[in-house]
Structure formats: C-alpha cells, structure tokens
Amino acid sequence: MPRIGGLTTALAAALWLWLPTDAHADQWPSRPVKIVVAFAPGGSADQLGRLIAAELSTAFKQQFFVENRPGNSGAIGSAQVARAEADGYTLLIGGSGPHLTGPAINPNIGYDPLKDFTHIAMIGADSYAWAANPALGVTSIADLVASAKSRKDPITSSSPGPGSLGHLLIEQFKRKAGIDIQHVPAPNSGVTDVLGNHISLTFTAMLTVGEQVKAGKLLALAVTSTERNPVFKVIPTFAEQGYPDVRGDTWFWLCGPKGLPPDVVEQLNAATRRIVKSPKVREHFEKLALLSKDFDAAAVPKFIAEEYAFWAPLAKDVGLKVQ
Numbered sequence: 001m002p003r004i005g006g007l008t009t010a011l012a013a014a015l016w017l018w019l020p021t022d023a024h025a026d027q028w029p030s031r032p033v034k035i036v037v038a039f040a041p042g043g044s045a046d047q048l049g050r051l052i053a054a055e056l057s058t059a060f061k062q063q064f065f066v067e068n069r070p071g072n073s074g075a076i077g078s079a080q081v082a083r084a085e086a087d088g089y090t091l092l093i094g095g096s097g098p099h100l101t102g103p104a105i106n107p108n109i110g111y112d113p114l115k116d117f118t119h120i121a122m123i124g125a126d127s128y129a130w131a132a133n134p135a136l137g138v139t140s141i142a143d144l145v146a147s148a149k150s151r152k153d154p155i156t157s158s159s160p161g162p163g164s165l166g167h168l169l170i171e172q173f174k175r176k177a178g179i180d181i182q183h184v185p186a187p188n189s190g191v192t193d194v195l196g197n198h199i200s201l202t203f204t205a206m207l208t209v210g211e212q213v214k215a216g217k218l219l220a221l222a223v224t225s226t227e228r229n230p231v232f233k234v235i236p237t238f239a240e241q242g243y244p245d246v247r248g249d250t251w252f253w254l255c256g257p258k259g260l261p262p263d264v265v266e267q268l269n270a271a272t273r274r275i276v277k278s279p280k281v282r283e284h285f286e287k288l289a290l291l292s293k294d295f296d297a298a299a300v301p302k303f304i305a306e307e308y309a310f311w312a313p314l315a316k317d318v319g320l321k322v323q
Contacts, residue, residue, distance in 0.1 A: 028264050029088065031062070032064070033056070033088065034064075035052070035065065035066050035067070035254075036067050036077045036080060036090065037068050037077065037093050038070065038071075038076065038098055039074055039077075039095075041068050043188055044205040044207040045074075047207060048124060048252050052064075055278075056271060056272070056275070060271065073102055074095055074097050074098030075109050075110065078094075078098040079109070081117070081256065082110070082116040085257070086256065086257040086261075088264040090256065091120075091254060092117070093254065094117065094253045094304070095250065095252050096164075096250040096252075097161070097164035097166075099117075099304065100165070100304075100308050101164065101311050103308075103312070104308075104312035104316060105315045105320040105321055113304075113308060114301070114304065117258055118259065118265060119253060119255045119301040119304045120253070120254045120260070120269055120297065120300060121253060121268055121269040121272035121295070121297070122251070122272075122294075123253055124251075124276065124285055125250060125252065125290065125292070126205040126250050127223045127225035127229055127250075128166060128223070128224040129206045129220040129224070130203045130221045131203075131212070131219065132219050133197045133218065134219050136200045136201070138219075140221060142242075143221075144221060148179035149178075154181055154182040156200050157170055158186040158193060160185075160204055161185040165248060166202075166205075167185070168311070168320060169248065170183055171319070171320055173246050176245065176246065186199065190202050191204070191208060191209060191212065195212065205250050206229060206232065206288075222235065222241055224238060224249070226247060231287070232289070253304070254272055265297050266297055269296060269297040273296075276294070
C-alpha cells in the first residue's frame, strides 16, 4: 500500500507539471499579491499604487497590498522586483524615474528597464511642476532666472532623487537658462523641507505638491505639460515662459519581473484597464488632472520602449551621471 500511495503522489505531481501553463495561471491569485512602490509613502507612485491595489483586491477577490521600498530614486525597489520570482505575486508600480531616466545615467543601477521586467498595464501620468516657497520671492520663471543670476550662492531645489525626472528637468533648465541651481535629493521630493524653507524649490509631480499649492503654502512657477493643467489653470507652462523644450509627464504603470505567465499578464491588463476607465477612478483622475492611456498588454512594453528611447538620450545629453 505505501508503494501504491507513493506512485499515486508521484503521478499526481507529474500530471500537475504536465498541465499547460494556462491551467496553472487559472489558479492565480490564490494568496495575497504584493505591489512594491519604490518611493516613500505619500507621493504620486504611492497614491496610485494604493488606489490600484484596493481596486484589484475587489476585482480578484484577493488581497493586493502595497509595500514601500524607497531609495535611490526608485532603483532599490525596482531591483528587488526584477529579482523576484515571476509567479505574479510580486508586482511593481513602474515609473519614469527608475525605468526611463535612471538607467540612462546610472550604469550600475542593477537592472535593464526593458529586458528585466514584464510591463503589464498603464495606470496614469502626472505633469511635473516647479514649486517654490513664497519666501524665495519669485512668482515666475523669469523671476527665478533673474534671482539666480543675482545671487552669490545658488538657489536650492529638491526632486524625487538623483536620476529622477525632476532631477533631469532641473539640469536641463540650468543649461537652457544659463544659471546655477543646487540639486538636493530628498525623501518625498523634499516637500517638507521646502515648506520649512530649508530648500527653496522642489521639482516634482503635481500630484505631490498639488494640495500645498491649492492651500497657498507653495507657489508653482510652471508645469511641464504642453497645455495648462485643467485643475491648476493659473499655472503657466514652461513653453509659455520661453522654454518649450522643458516638458514631460511622469508615467506610472503596473509591471513585474520578466517572464510573468501570459495569462496572468492578460488578466492584470484587462482588470487595470477596467479600473482606470471606471467612473470612480475617472472622477479621481479628473480631480487630480491625471492623464491615462488605454493600452492592451502588447502595446504597454512598446510605449515604455519608445519613452525610454526619448528620455535616455536627453539624460545623456544633459550630462547627468549617478554612480
């Protein structure tokens, strides 16, 4: 009898391994799914990650939870997911900093943004804004340039971190305007330090500073979108102020390690697209003036590759180097 039981167990195991990949994927998710946010709580990536996690939990009737792994402009958390098992239980909120600009300027970042991830579904995008503490005494980009040229010591500006889109835009603007701005990487884009007037400016996502701007605690000098933000219509674009090349939106998307089962990718893509188009989320996006794209699973990695092809040369042209 033990022999028969052993054969039965072995036969069952063999049959499980023999089953097509889709049969395994049909069992997913059978336990909680972790979504890594590679930034500190409270920022754009964190807010969108928690929104999507809650909606995916409802859609799949299984817990999707956020784990914050900040550090090195999103590279630490991204590298962790790149090394994770490709079983659909460890996902990541991909972003412009760790996947588009960071790898272009940091040869030791620890992963390939295109080859080491499965890019699954678009979530949304936020324009960047350059926001100042009112004590700086500037109300426009022209004022900022004039102030920077008249000072002995450089004006300070934070960003989400070295190699982030904010950092790239600061360096790009310095070259265009012929001024010096001292970059100060700080947690949560340094918003607390700017509010306390320890740093003069922050170049970060509008979603990160929007409430402080509405409350009058910070003054947004310009947004990077090609048109004025519909929620913050009084804030001019960089193009309106003579700097059309200072532009860009910071995209966020759902991704995971390379080699995720295709059926899992299709399920997540379809669910995320439904979530982003739902009235509840559309209202949330419109309130915050977030952009979105409705891409199927095949179109997502293509879009990420096109964005990387645009930002990587720009990062190298600016001369950013992060070791």
